[in-house]
Amino acid sequence: MDRSLEHLVRETAVHRSVYLDPDIFACELERIFGSTWIYVAHESEIPEAGDFKRATIGANPVIVVRGVDREVHVVFNRCAHRAVTVCQAQAGHTSFFRCAYHGWTYDLSGKLTGAPFPKAYDDSFDRTLFGLRPVARVESYRGFVFACLDANVCGLREWLAGAAEYIDAFTDSSPSGSIVARSGSQRYWYKGNWKLQVEGSVDGYHPYVLHKTFFDMQTRRSGQRSDMYSREDTASFVAGLGNGHAVVDSRPEFAKSNVFLERMRMSPGGPELIADLERQYGADQARELVGRVGGNGFNIVIFPNLVLIQAQIRVIQPIAVDRTEVQIWPVTLDGVPARLNQMRLRAHELFFGPAGFGSPDDLEAFNRTQAGLAASPVEWMDFSRGTNRERREGERVTGEVTDETHQRDIYRTWQRLMAGIPNHALAAT
């Protein structure tokens, strides 16, 4: 066990070097992003044979492509000959990948199908060894495709542990049980460590302060005040779910509140949409669909860098120790009236993205955090909220909505992986 890294995480504090040290960042790419399941695509992004998108596993460029066999293949975006990337578009449709440099050509599964002037290779040249290298493991859960560089990793379902039920809830928010991530994605970056967005995505303490302008606006617009984020004694909770997966779950408060229904009633076309939904789905499900226009009522980090936040899939991409890119895909629901999906997209744009009423302030907080970390004598980031009231049942640890219980749990997993305890051993512990 690497003791120098082990000592960077205490029970209730994280050392500043975890956010600042380029060597630790390089080690994270290897030991965390190289050993755990990393989300690469939602299957709805590549529904047809030949549909592809690019993704990144740690620093590794990959192509996620649906083959003629209908299977999802994840291969490195790296020509087997001389390393040139063979796929330039972010996403698209193709029947093959061809390297622009020397013309090596690969089919949708990555198999080498041709190289110009083949007489220079004799019989010892085994072209089956010169396909686009597949990523060691690929598995899918409810349409969420994950890949892992480590062939010895435990199964995806085992790794997901208590996070699986949230993927279920996210997906089953659609009456057809099918969600679609094909409306587009927003991308932004900030001058800070990737884990600031990880912690921030499930931080139940900040909304009332940092996002007050947003809640005030919502209240003024609708006349309906929600105190969901301005009280501490709510039915919402935070939980560490095992393997570093962490959730802030406000569904108990959402269920009690009529505020979303009332706001919809007051919006243009709202009453008509409610009537449509009630006819199609009945009053109870209509109420739920309306309640979830702005999101499902929970934010979950699926360790290390996938987040399901409200109605959005979010991927947090480390670029450098102090630079991070984030890509967010709001999902629509398959089969519901188009008007409902449009309202979901508008609700997303209002808060999220580089020009939203919420996200830019989050990014400002992360930029300021990274700047403040330069104060070298103050060595520790404090994560002690709620140590006095957390409840542990087996792998699961729960706290009140503004507590840091689940964030502490993220760093316990970080610490174990960075100490060199591999994922397959971790899942078993």
Next chain:
Amino acid sequence: MTIDGLAGASTGDRQRCADLLFREAALLDARQLRDWLELFAETATYWVPLLENYSDPNAELNLVYDDRSRLAERIDRLESGSAYAQDPPSRTVRTVANIVVTPCDFGFRCESAFMLYELRGGDVQLLAGRYVHELETTPAGLRIRHKLVELVNRTEPFFNLSFVL
């Protein structure tokens, strides 16, 4: 449309449209956002598309798609003192050029190119793109009924777009 591609707007109309575009740019750069909003018709929309091949702001994901009341709320927020991504505020200068004015049934359609220099907290951002303004003729003069901001880098990651483009 003539063979040289120039629309049939008179010199006077072109000048009136250009004056409005320049006034709009000056108000935004001076952060006189309330006065800026007065340039917009009550039913106006403001669209910053996101997709490379954008087509329908209702059906697709956008960077911004505001009606006038949402624009007013955007300004309320920016002026609240608690919009931290604008504390300190962005300082901008934008150049509007290559204006092409086409008369249409409600007034004029103006396409232009813009360059926007932004400085905030030591960070410089250079944005470029195309504006499309739909201007309607009213008894009080020209009003913006739709503004489209087509950023060249709309599919790339952004650092901060919390000011008005």
